[in-house]
Amino acid sequence: MSNMKYILVTGGVISGVGKGVIASSFGALIKSCGIEVTSIKIDPYINLDAGTFSPYEHGEVYVLDDGGEVDLDLGNYERFLNITLHRDNNITTGKIYKMVIDKERRGDYLGKTVQVVPHITDAIQEWVEKVARVSVSDTKLVPQVCIVELGGTVGDIESMAFVEAFRQFQFRAKRENFCVAHVSLVPQPRSTGEPKTKPTQSSVRELRGLGLSPDFIVCRSEHPIDHSVKEKISNFCHVAPEQVVCIPDLSSIYKVPVVMESHGIIEFLNERLQLGIKTLPRRHMRHWLELATKIDNIRHEINIALVGKYTRLEDAYASVVKALQHAANSIGYKVNVVFIEASHLEKEMLSEDPVAYHEAWKQLCKSEGVIVPGGFGKRGIEGKIEASRWCRENGKPFLGICLGFQAAVIEFARNVLNLREAHSTECVPDTLHPLIIDMPEHNTGEMGGTMRLGKRTTIFKDSANNSIIKRLYFSSDKIEERHRHRYEVNSKYIPDLEKAGLEFVGIDTEGQRMEILELENHPYYIAVQFHPEYLSRPMSPSPPFMGLILASKDILKPYLARGCKFSPRESDYYDSEDEDYSLTVKQVPVPRPINDSDSSAYSSSTNIVD
16 A cells, blocks of 8 residues: 555534544544554634633643644544544644745745635645654554544535535545545434434535545434435435445444444445455454443443533533543443532532532532542632542542642642632732742733643652552653643742642652642542543553542552552453454444334433534
């Protein structure tokens, strides 16, 4: 395979049907065959990046190693493919137009009129070709296949330039190097109970009218759809029945690659894109099969309270929830995340809405562990501080991240050091005791890209050799995690805090910034300035999250005593390295279509678009 191969994933009918998971699954299938894969996400908005978005706009802002603030779908790509992407793997209209305008200002166009066609469309194609060849793995090998997801839905005015760019690009790349997968919704109205294909037909017709013909039509639906519906879509959308792939709602997004494999997608792609796969590796889907089987066999549950500021949209904490799932699933637990609005824990809420106040505290007290994630601004900060206090005083397993780390420091200063006015200058600029202060070199007055961003090194202090968090990191002397913050602990208060029992076990390479705190004589009270959720993977859970889950089930001590290893009872349901391993795709439960004679064939509880 000499030429770069491209798979363009487009969406139709509505947004939010799971294009990111489908695109990631295409990559996972191809990578399982030993082929290097990279991914590009195109967002048609004019913002330069996702850094200034409210979490209610597009969900969480995902941060990459190089400090790029990008769409949360890149988090799916990294988790599914176990690769490291770069800021240029996220293309926005703003980035493209800025690049073209900068070239025009330099005179690169020699005085010509700069237009959408050909200048913007050419810039898009050049960007894709350039980024597709950048290594995204430790091997430094050049990727051979690039999965490109076009955000939004076909027909949006914002995405027209990108659709036209790929209409041209299919001829530039040549047919054997370029294919299109169109993800569409097949609604099933409760009034009739039957799947409706007209929206998909209209969406595909519009895509064809714009010059792109789909090689796959991926039908998303609430329940499985029968073969007659696939044939109808095939007839009206001009594709063979085997090119219609049905993905119903599943109990876990990590089952999607397994279901897609069962449709023979690898065989089709091998022929269509001339991938050169002679025979499939003996156990090419082993990890996904193991994960899907383990999730299906989970019989125990754990309840974790997430005290946040953006709880009306679960996607605002997408990576945090995924990291909790990775850790819980690895030891055979299903995690139930209870979202608690931080402001509902504040004393003022008792008079404003006593029902919400008592319900929030009830949920916090019922939880087995508590996580206080990041955020910005004053709203809800007192609730996060109260949650930190309650966990500290009652021995409840606690993990604070970013703002949660800062809330834990403020709480300790107020209630242990008796500094009642302790606060962050972000919330109270003239506070008498500024425990949390801004970092001037990272606050330039602009909003976008001005924080401490990306992967940074944290050094464990010599005094932290026996700390829980260091042992969870396999007793490493230093670790690398991704950051996104512009405030830090005021160094002048650190001696008093540590003398009172709040130990800062991890610091930055310069020894100036506090990165990790741990409370003595507590089952699990850990807080970190960085965001460990960004590097959590389905097969490799994040250590701080693993510690929270284990401590919440009171099995952290034996886990640490065994050198961060599980006992046979706690480990996988089978030995993944066993040469007699014989599990196949056919043995993994795949949803069967619902026929008139079998209305109970499938029942779904969790949508894959989470």
